[in-house]
Amino acid sequence: MPTIDLNADLGETTGGIAVADDPAMIALVSSANVATGFHAGDPHDIAATVRAAAERGVTVGAHIGYRDPGNFGRTTLDIDPDQLADETLYQIGALDALARAHGTKVSYVKPHGALYNTIVHDKSQARAVVDGVRAFGDLPLMLLPGSVAIDLAEGKGLRVIREAFADRNYTSAGTLVPRSEADAVITDPDAVAARVLQVATTGAVTAVDGTVLRVDAESVCIHGDSPGAVELSRMIVEKLRADGIDIRSFL
Template sequence: MAEIDLNADLGETTAGNPVADDAAMIQLVSSANVACGFHAGDPHDIARTVEAAAQRGVTVGAHVGYRDAAGFGRRFIEYAPNELADEVLYQIGALEALARKHGTTIRYVKPHGALYNAIVHHAEQSQAVIDGIKAFGGDLAVMLLPGGIAVHHAEKAGLRVISEAFADRNYLPDGTLVPRSRPDAVISDPEVVAARVLQLADTGTITAVDGTVLNVPATSVCVHGDSPGSVAMTQSIVDRLRAAGIEIRSAL
């Protein structure tokens, strides 16, 4: 790749309690997945993150999730499909209002946490998420894990799909993410993470936990803002990519 999108989950500060250094991360990434208040974030702090992204020229995406602040959106929840579609649409609309206030707009949607993982294989919730995005209208793209059923539903609905890989998450041999319940789910070594991103950019592959080399057709890479040492980790990725002549640029 001559260029790659680097995204981070941001805007998750709630009641003044930050989980990431949004200001520092926005200086490093090209896309910001901004929380919409359901899994985390409150209107004021979400607005501050959107404002900072707008000032920096960082592309803003709606990071929609289950209505589960207590579980940070990382617990699966059963939903009636129409209710889930409405909640996805509601979150997009709320974030778009804040984005417009600060002179920008939402360009894509990325599901968060348990919802993101569920729609890899859960047909009803996958369709509901796509229905919610489609109902908003416009030309919103959707950021998804390659190979999941949500990709099929999105493409069938005429939505552009941004295929995503994860810098600081381990993969299973089937191409899905190692569950966060396992101790090896998250990679914390900045040099290891940076090397993985460079491997993806150079070869289009990621090595799973068992050594399987996976073909991952991703154009965007996520680094989690709430991971320990996330700023140093992201800086390491940026430095390694720039040294290799790879431009960090939004996928949109």
């Protein structure tokens, strides 16, 4: 039976103000990218998310980012590579401590927002992230296909999990359409479900200009903070199962 991992960005509740319905999303996905407090999230609410993930057997990943909660980590920062490496290690370690206290652990790392997009092309920052991850251990890194970070990570002996996005449009170059542009996000539920099915069955996505891009993704991200995210995720899960595709963590 074909399989695909579904992941969602969770743990971003700060001071009791929820960004997504974490319990509902955890019931649907197989991997949870849990915030570390740098772009969003606070220790108490992050702990609640990892506890829920542990109870459901959902794989926990560290959703590391720039230390920039004011911009939700969506603005690229000119940061010293040594500082970025240390902050990467710090974020993983903090989340792993909370995870282990609740019966699970950090099993992979996924950069968030602007950091995720920056290390697609910025070798200095990509190397810093890889060094920070490697300092913690041999955790897999979840990255966008085509990122310079992929070669650097594999060169350090790290496993790379190539990722596709269910509700984001792609340029013909294989990068995500910037959120500043009107067509960055796919809002039609049928189109989102079709995208996930395309990735799961063919390993490809179709860019905004019709170009078919080979991504060979092992995981597909569903954004839990999008309007109607829970209902959309249920639709995706139902469609995948109806087509004989098993939702399972990549580990």
